[in-house]
Amino acid sequence: MTPNEEGYFFPAEWHPHRATWLSFPHNIDTWEDRLPRVYEAYFKFIAELASEETVCISSGNDKTKSVIELGLNQRGIPTQNIQLFDFKTNDSWCRDHGPSFVINPSLGEKAIVNWGYNAWGGKYPPFDADDAIPSNVAKTLNLKLYEPGIIMEGGSIEVNGDGTLMTSKSCLLNKNRNPHLSQKQIEEKLKLYYNVEQILWLEEGIVGDDTDGHVDDMTRFINSDTVLTALETDRLDDNYSPLRENLELLKKIKLAGGTKINIETLPMPDPVLDSGLRLPASYANFYILNNKVIVPTYRCKKDDEALKIIEGCFPDRKIVGIDSTDIIWGLGSFHCLSQQEPEV
Template structure:
């Protein structure tokens, strides 16, 4: 009897697969956003992000309570966003990083069914308690949408995995093999969970993440599929920069990889922005943390001279999509950006 999602024909589609909606968890955490003052400073960029998504698909925003829902409703009106494109269910959260605590949506094209994977979530190795409400978000959304869900019973974050939609997942050793996630599992056992619950046939591993990334090296800050056999990966040419060696190592890792059909990856390089600091702390600013929507690609920018170069490279990779750069310097203060904040819900 078929037991795993893969055996039942389910898989996690590539991000460019058509979406019904994108899910967000409204920012509220005082530890992430500096006890309120900094939180309000992210609203212009955050609402521009919502508006850009809403141009081509629904935006579902988890609100912790009715008071927060009222705030969201006011902001939607203030920033002239089409309210018909917005859904605001009451789902209590601890923080805003929906990529990691949100549901992993699987599809089965043959049966035209969808399923949610409820991976465990422990705030990147227990770094930021409490996280109990975040850990329950996939189940709440499954109930909200009337979808079945499955519980693998291990820790997994959406930002740690990147899919080409054709059987391959890309991830990083620094994150998935970190003992603060699943210390009882070795690499081959983790790979089996990825096969069984994401419906993939191949796991490819890079080594490292970028400096300042408190997730221990999420792949969505370094390397992204832009089609089934092409990746964009960030590089640092300044040999004195702390990111130079880890990103060089990742580039070497990628150059040795082969896909299921034996084909070598096509690798396109994306620059890193100039370092972004706050109070002397290096923040994980990266152009790779973009979100692909039905109508465009939303890219974080950092008010530096590399912004336009990065946007141009991304446009070359997505010639049929609108490239939307949004200033993210205030957003990145929370140690994540647009991809970290969002999780797409595919149609089938």
């Protein structure tokens, strides 16, 4: 049986949360000597989360647990809403390897979909511990676990909570994920395990994105019929053409009910470089909480413009900008770092 057959669905991110799941950063191969700088922004993120919902953190071992407890104490962050779990992890990108919760409100039940995870096409082995996180969480919370049997990362999809899922061809159709499956077969898996009616396909992702084009760096649903999509206005910038192409696709698309998508645009930040390498900095990698939206900022003049636009999209939520300049060095930001657990 699949979630679709048993009445479970994957809710939109603005659906009320019970908790947010994180995998604490510790991998030296990812962060090298930058972890102390990364922790400054990361603990600010934890503090904002914990001020209004439970924060569940995979800590892995006693050493990492001590780092977390010391960091919380030094910054005066209240711990009553913070729970540590001794799940081992390879890296910190919980959006992609963490538990994907589906709910059945009529039964008052919750379950987890255990999508396969291979570190974005086998780019960063080992990834076995990360791949085991959903099953570990399901066992600990005593939840049903569904097994689709394909590779799929959380950052590669967006849902509107009303039957539509959006993704990108450059990622989910990449042969480093599921080379044995056709586009139609992948669509069928998404429909069965997230209980959606319609799959929308964008094209390429942003420059510097090692995930092969995750949609959460470029286009996000902000309600059931509206997207906020990143747009680059500098024609000489490498992001100009792919983001413009995705905008034109969005203009032509109709939702499952037959209506067109409302489109709001979001600027791209000034390029963030490290040793000449373009990093995948984007304001679209925001995370929606129950009463807030956490937005990555990048120490540039466009930060304020982006925050104002996102504030207009979420009038019922407080908009909180957190400097992500050090975190983006790991090639992700706050949405990549988190996975929501919905209320039933």
